[in-house]
Amino acid sequence: MSDAAASVPALVINPLSELMAAEVVGLDLRQPLDLGTRDAVYQAFLDYQVLAFRDQDLTKEEQVAFTEQFGTLEKHAQRNQGTADHPLVHIVTNLDADGVPTGKVGSMRWHTDKSFRPKPSMATILHALILPPEGGDTVFANMYAAYEALPATEKEELDGVGVVHSWELSRDNIGRTISEWEKRDAPPMTHPLARPHPDTGRKALFMGMHASHLEGMPMEDGRARILKLEAHSTQPQFLYRHHWKTGDVLMWDNRCLLHHADANFDAAVHPRVLHRTCLRGTATNF
Template identity: 50%
Template sequence: MEHLHAQTAAGHQGPPPPGPTPLFRPLSGALGAETDAIDLSRPLDAATIEAVRTAFREHHLLVIRNQSLDKERMYRFAELFGPIESHMIRLADGSKWDAVHTITNLDAAGNPVAKPFISSNYFWHTDKSFLAEPSLLTMLHAVELPPNGGDTQFADMTKAYDALPDATKRRIDGLKSVQSLEFMRRYTGSAPPTEDDIAAAPPIAHPLVRTHPETGRKSLYIGMYSSHIEGMPEEDGRALLEELLAHATQDRFLYTHTWQLGDLVFWDNRCLLHRAVANFEMGKHRRVLMRIVVKGTVPS
């Protein structure tokens, strides 16, 4: 067994020196990685950009700690992943979100309210799955936080798909689920969409099992926009969608992010679900996150 041991005699080499320390380290939970070694207030060099892209492809969710970003710097960083998405969501005054906008629990006067204007954030979803080209990446930056709580949860749809029985995989492969903004508004008890909203984003069918364009791995593509299964009786389709969602959001597939001030968190909508958690005194404490979304491609 001598060949298993490092030798120190002349002509023999000891163990190789350790490689460079990875930029990102895995988070506790089913997915994600974090770093505190990047300053996004400055332009990134090519090697760092490539390391971020690689980590994003491998971990699906990244946390960059201790950032202080304005809208311009956040926009420029998000652009590294693709074109920036415009938004349909209307605010209480009827105006639409800017590309970089805020997600808050504040009213028009800046006071915290117990019931948020957008309640759908608290349901499992992948962003903009009701569009022909749904979102690739969503980015949030913590600007103001409650003293505790206000978490965000993420569920890994690739691991969830892998864990399905083979019989279920055979049953669902090739099926398409209809994604509908109008259905989501009813499902979550939100304000109904306007006629213009419906005209701009009519219901569309996407694969129930989506193949990631970069990794080639399969994942479930479900959530609050999933209305029914194309070609299946509505009641049966709804039952299947709810069964898959219950399976996919088990603790073993989840990561719960406990926010720290300055966190920049971004994730892959092609293979993750997410939801906000109302586990803080919403009517008492302010919670303000900056948000931007990168446009994706047609699911396949």
């Protein structure tokens, strides 16, 4: 076999919708990726924004090892730290400590992970271990497409506008007052509302439930503008709905997507358990 032939990655990419998302077939994520395959996966990640690796069976350690091949892992906010045996893996679950379904599903509002951080998340990797018989989907909004569909005058208007993301306001909106420690840990952070993607250069609207208001605009006006843009961005033509299969590993780009969990299953009856790892992104200068 020639060197060129040896470097061709043995992976097949099947698009899952016309807009975004692709299934990656032919990889066992327990094994380290050779450089050519890693680069092909990362390019597919940039091209499709959501990648679904089917039929995987990863331990927490193996998920961390897979994630680390693409960047720097990070921990979650204080309330959602990983498990004691693995601080870098967060358990997404509707079960209580005794393993009984609670009826509660988190992350139901549109958001992009850790957008209140100075270096918001680059990617989230979620591995489905236990799923309800049906439902429990994750839905994505393509914020490149939402931005690009705006009238030229509105794009110009948004250029250079800063959006303040606030963990405190985000928790307040769901009825929780954060602790002083959390306030110090996650102060409000300003990002460009039309934020260029560091790898592709394409601009994407950067908002979601952690977005509080716009700089240089009265609070209420800024909030109204953010909500109007969210309504625009989450129209059906900008969405991809992932119907999970057990063993799926989903890897998505937080820099150009919003996402939320859909509680379209009986969470008081059926368990839904996934393991999450996150990669840190980069700061964006205005």
